[in-house]
Amino acid sequence: MNNEEAWQQFQTAVYCNQYNNFDPIKLGLSLLELGDFQQRWEVAKLFPKLGKKIIDPLLIILENETLDVEYRWFVARILSEFNDIKIITSFTQLLHTTEEEEVLNIVAEGLGKIGISAIKSLETLLEEDESSRLLAVKALAQIRHLDTIEPLLKVVNDPNPKIRAIALDCLGSFHQKQLISIFIKGLNDPVSEVRKEAIIALGMQSQLTEEFNIIQQLKPLLYDINLEICQQTALTLGRIKTDEAIEELSIILKKKTTPIELKKEVIKALNWTELPQALTYVKQALFTENIEVCQIIINLLGTQKSETVKHQASGILMDFLSSNHPISQDSKIKQAVAVSLGELGDEKSISCLRKLSNDPNKSVQLHALSGLRKSEC
Numbered sequence: 001m002n003n004e005e006a007w008q009q010f011q012t013a014v015y016c017n018q019y020n021n022f023d024p025i026k027l028g029l030s031l032l033e034l035g036d037f038q039q040r041w042e043v044a045k046l047f048p049k050l051g052k053k054i055i056d057p058l059l060i061i062l063e064n065e066t067l068d069v070e071y072r073w074f075v076a077r078i079l080s081e082f083n084d085i086k087i088i089t090s091f092t093q094l095l096h097t098t099e100e101e102e103v104l105n106i107v108a109e110g111l112g113k114i115g116i117s118a119i120k121s122l123e124t125l126l127e128e129d130e131s132s133r134l135l136a137v138k139a140l141a142q143i144r145h146l147d148t149i150e151p152l153l154k155v156v157n158d159p160n161p162k163i164r165a166i167a168l169d170c171l172g173s174f175h176q177k178q179l180i181s182i183f184i185k186g187l188n189d190p191v192s193e194v195r196k197e198a199i200i201a202l203g204m205q206s207q208l209t210e211e212f213n214i215i216q217q218l219k220p221l222l223y224d225i226n227l228e229i230c231q232q233t234a235l236t237l238g239r240i241k242t243d244e245a246i247e248e249l250s251i252i253l254k255k256k257t258t259p260i261e262l263k264k265e266v267i268k269a270l271n272w273t274e275l276p277q278a279l280t281y282v283k284q285a286l287f288t289e290n291i292e293v294c295q296i297i298i299n300l301l302g303t304q305k306s307e308t309v310k311h312q313a314s315g316i317l318m319d320f321l322s323s324n325h326p327i328s329q330d331s332k333i334k335q336a337v338a339v340s341l342g343e344l345g346d347e348k349s350i351s352c353l354r355k356l357s358n359d360p361n362k363s364v365q366l367h368a369l370s371g372l373r374k375s376e377c
Helices: 003-016 024-036 037-050 052-062 070-079 085-097 101-114 118-127 130-144 146-153 159-170 177-186 192-203 215-224 227-240 242-256 260-273 276-286 291-300 307-322 331-344 345-355 362-376
Strands: none
Touching: 003 037, 024 052, 024 101, 037 052, 037 070, 037 215, 052 070, 052 085, 052 276, 070 085, 070 101, 070 130, 085 101, 085 118, 085 130, 101 118, 101 130, 118 130, 118 146, 130 146, 130 159, 130 331, 146 159, 159 177, 159 242, 192 215, 192 227, 192 291, 192 362, 215 227, 215 242, 227 242, 242 260, 242 276, 260 276, 260 291, 276 291, 276 307, 291 307, 307 331, 331 345, 331 362, 345 362
């Protein structure tokens, strides 16, 4: 029997319960073992329909490390469809013993898919060695259920910074007041990866910003020794969107000593707020910064979706263009202004776009005509 015939027979067995004196499990396993990736994928989708009787033979294959890794990967994928203690135990054990990354990843994902019933099994691994704790935390992070909070709290001070970071990342998903102190403590972690996750986690708790003075807790991280941490703090403040957050971002934007790469993220953060005061600070930067930063500001202003600030954004762009600021006369800047004005679609910008359509630079003309078409639609 060739593979195509075997596949047809397997489908018949699954959908019609017509076995014709053959074992559908053996046939399916043969297809999984010998088929190409696509056929294995199709078989794996159907296999769970045979029910829990497939669990034991599949576990035998999964736990046999002499077999093909891809074959075992598909077996683990099938098993993750079942909520069974034998599977949870086997997956947990594999997290503890196997060194095959593909199998480790699919097993961790599978435990997350199985969900709540896997938590207790994973919690026992947190008492084991570092590698077991790391894999268990990864699996718990996949589950993201309230019941994972307690076990994750056990590792927020783990010696391994990766474990601490994953734990904070997962805990940040939960809006629980008692977790705020954990995130604030994480801001002072000596490892930047952990500080970053603490910043992100606090940004997810915007409803508690005033109660826990979160803006002031984050403020020092705008001046962190690690530039990535400064950037993440800026983006987080932008998501919080309070007046206090906007003021802190404006201060860092105005400083001449602020690195250009950080200013770019601050501008993104202010733009994301879609608040008039934030755009006022962006406008100030537009008239004082270098051409690279100006182009970023112009491009971002064109992305405004809120009707309350679209008109303001268009006004900023037109004011800049008519200011005769040296940068405003650069052809690339004019092109960017034309594109953004077209995206904003403000009727008052049509005269500005028509003027740009007569610019000596051919590329500026084309961008302006394109912007006009969008504005006039």
